Amino acid sequence: TCLCQGYRRVLQSSDIPKIFHDRDFIYMLRELRFELRTNLTNEDVVLDTIRPESLLHALENNFNGINGKQFEKLTEIFFKAVQEKRPDFELSLKKQQNDVRYDIIKILQDSMKLESMQRRLYGRYKLIIDESDDESAVRLLFQTGIIDPNQTEIFRMSDFSDDINNELRNVEILSTIKLCMETGKTILMVNTGRIHGSLYDVFNQNFSIMATGNTRKIFSKVAIGSKTVDVVVNDNFQCIVHINRHEFNDILAPFLSRFQKFSLSIVDFYRIQFKRLSSEEQNIMNNVENKMQTFIKHFGQQYLCGLNDNTLYSCLLSVIETDENRQCSILNIHQSYSQLNIKTKRFIEENPGNKQQCLLRFILSKLIQIASPESIIFKLPTFQDKFAESLFKNYFHYQEHFNIENFVRELIRTHENQLSYPITTDTHTEINTITTTKVTLYTRTSPYVVGINKASKYQLFNKQNNNSFDEKISNLVEILNLVSSSVLLII
Template sequence: MKLESMQRRLYGRYKLIIDESDDESAVRLLFQTGIIDPNQTEVFRMSDFSDDINNELRNVEILSTIKLCMETGKTILMVNTGRIHGSLYDVFNQNFSIMATGDTRKIFSKVAIGSKTVDVVVNDNFQCIVHINRHEFDDIPAPFLSRFQKYSLSIVDFYRIQFQRLSSEEQNIMNNVENKMQTFIKHFGQQYLYGLNDNTLYSCLLLVIETDENRQCSISNIHQSYSQLNIKTKRFIEENPGNKQQCLLRFILSKLIQIASPESIIFKLPTFQDKFAQSLFKNYFQYQEHFNIENFVRELIQKHENQSSYPITTDTHTEINTIMTTKVIIYTRTSPYVVGINKASKYQLFNKQNNNTFDENINDLAVIENAAVLEEKFRVFENDRNKKVLIIVINGQKGQHRQHLPFVRQLVDKTEFIFHVPAQQLCNSVGSPSIFLHGWDFYFFDTCTPGSAFHLQRMLEIVSSPKNQLKEPSKNILCDLNVLFDDCLWDFCSRTQIFHPQLSQEIFSDENAYEFYRKETSITKRVECLKNILQRLTQIQEYIVNIYHEQLSRKKNSSQNSYNKIYQISKDILCGKRFLGLVDSLQLHIRTSFTNFVSNILKYLANDYGLETLSKLSTDQTNVGSILHLIDYTRFSLDDDSNDRFPSPTQGIFQLVTHNAFILQTPLYQLFHQRIKTHADDI
């Protein structure tokens, strides 16, 4: 007995959602807006891992669960389930049969489960929603499409619905913000904003609209919309806190430049008015993190990690509630470090001196072959209270890896404290879309290699004020100094010849100093000894870096020349002439000059057994600056205009000597003695 035509019309065709967002945002928004009841809906999402594509057992498992939903009257939402659509042919077509006994009736439909076709009871409340992405639409056969009521949904559609519920005054504000942001994107260049598509801006606009219990909408309070990751940008956003429209505009602008590369910011800065360019520069390079992955993770998992929001005191001593961000996608350039990040130990990934602050799980999607393995890794992470960070590495250069991203994000949405790193090419067309909804945040990182932000702060000072000479050395180095000095130590030790008389070990209080001055010590061992000494003297490393830049700034037109060089490097990267990022390109440019500079300083420090007494300064570093200023740096070569693509190795041998045999002198004693003698002769 067939279902009567009247009953069939009342039942209605099932629904086909055509998602315009390319990241399945329509699915999340259907739940978020209450169109679909999460308590009455079962979501089925199939993965594209190699082991799952032809996994008949997994297909049977999903079909069995769908059968149960049909019988109990739940709504099913099917995402990426094309492999089992053939088994549900009669269900989609509503080829129902009816069995009536007296006043009761049952509706049946055939479902192919494995090698068998079974009759399944269809509850009157059962509904089916099939989700497809817009780019899949043209490849779907017309007969399949004709079975459904079709709805094309985009983030713009959801935004327009919310927009209509705003007051007329707030609609004017949102219109002005939307128009100004469209102008900014057109001026800045969509190709320089990673993952930007037609929905990105409207996802940001949706972020600032809140809905009350009566479905009425209003613009949210921007002053209470910060997370632990962007609280520093409050100084940029609320430059004029009384101007609601300006605050809203800058809030969205700050979101968008999170996905901009640093070279694009530098390249575009001259096209803005000076005041705005200066504030935009500070917001990107000082208030946001785009270079140091360790600092970023520390901000991500602050001490209030078990709360969805927490109060924080700002620079103006105002306490605000900060929203916790737990899901982040970082776009970064593909590099050997990122590719091998899953094999890196905690000592390699983060500063080993601070590694006890947090613990992490690292998983490379390239070595995962089925969904069950990935789901198990998520379960292990959820159940391990010691693990606070979960890193998933996806190689965006490979299409089969990139297509797993929606499936991974679905798992992430069920978990907390996720730190997600797709390794992408610097090419907007291959990246996943940046949609700032459902608790997800997006950032572009120039590099993820620890300690690689080589001389970054000093260079940024040059960029921010190219016409002004640098006056005071910076005290806040944005890199791991121990990593920074590695090349210098190897260069110095490989060029060093020891001419000191051999002293007995009893004379030395520092075993590292004794081992360094032994003529039989290998270069590797000598580097290790010198590194152990300098690791206790971080202040002396900071002074050396600052003195280097101070000497550079004294060169004629040094700041302007450095700015021009950074601008040209940025331009070359954007034009495809360079394949390294901004930080790595700057590091390569300055490497030879800095290495030679540090090696010459180490020569003075190592003369007269100076390393023995130098190690004692670890308890009192107040006079480090005075000691280093005894050196005449004008004699050092600071040629930073060498071929930065293929820097030639530094030439020359360092001969360590003693001016007073068998006497352990203080560091730079001979230079101090010469300085006193010079002053005495002048008198």
């Protein structure tokens, strides 16, 4: 009764988005019922053996997809409804002090690792709501170990006109999904709304079970083309559907209720990883964040192409690494260079013994990559002379901002050995660089840029200098004109 009252109040609350439905509440009750069966011998029992921690975990799994403050409010509503009957129903002081209520990484990791019996009883497939505009959540799922790249297949569908009505392509994707269901892989579906109808029974987990002796098989129906087929569903099969936040309001309620919903943002991920750092490293990261915020404010956000609220935190998150025990630390900056930024080592490690300064300059060097040359020249006089000089050298001498040909040469050079290649610095210390394989270039609209096409490949990389490396570049690069103002270099 108390939980029902709490659910009604959540639906009526103006502070909670209207994205939850009866199925979310039912699956929460299923999870609590399973917890009762596993905790009947536990002496720490309140409210007919439902523990506060169990209710919190059930809410995290079934009433998520909202931001941290909204989830805190939702949790408060449910707990207050229960406390009207049992005033002592509250989380332990340790739980409250540790602020573990909204560690979305741990929540997702634990949810993905449920045993097959638990998934059948109260588990649902996952709906990832990406707060970014560039599918950052997909990268973060792999980066934080939430999903295993060796056991995951990613399905992406394009919005090009020739692909939208390509029934053959849809059949190919559905056939591959069918294979993943049979073999127990995890599928990650990005921009796949056109085939969601074919997976209606899968998303709803409308399964039929066939048992003969000791053999037990689970089947679900999948519509492939004009046929509906029964597909074996492996116990280890899991499904993650990715959507962008700006698409969320257009999604119908019945579709939302089929999934456990999780909202992922770069800022949230950074804050969670930040809390796992040592106190010393937290202090370093705090100082770097504050100094970078000051730099952005001083330099001017309008002079940094494509800068948004996530850019800085994406850079900060990239310097935090996680071990197998979910412990975080700041990575070794001295061994974190790619073939594109190895030259900036002189700027970054001007004082190699100062960890905070190296980290600050590492982030700064990344950020000014999206600044225009005019803005750098315009802003240099506003900095101290020594720093202005080093910033000038880093931007104009150690980074490439003027010639696409030279940039591609640096990008592709690592492909000579297929892996990272050694570089010797001024101190004669050999460094193995990381390989960068994907970049976005901001360019001015000009006849040269718009006119780049397949014929330009010869002009760019086949100069009359008998250079064998030029021939290799020519073989490794393809130039595609997507639209009049967009050019894609495939390497």
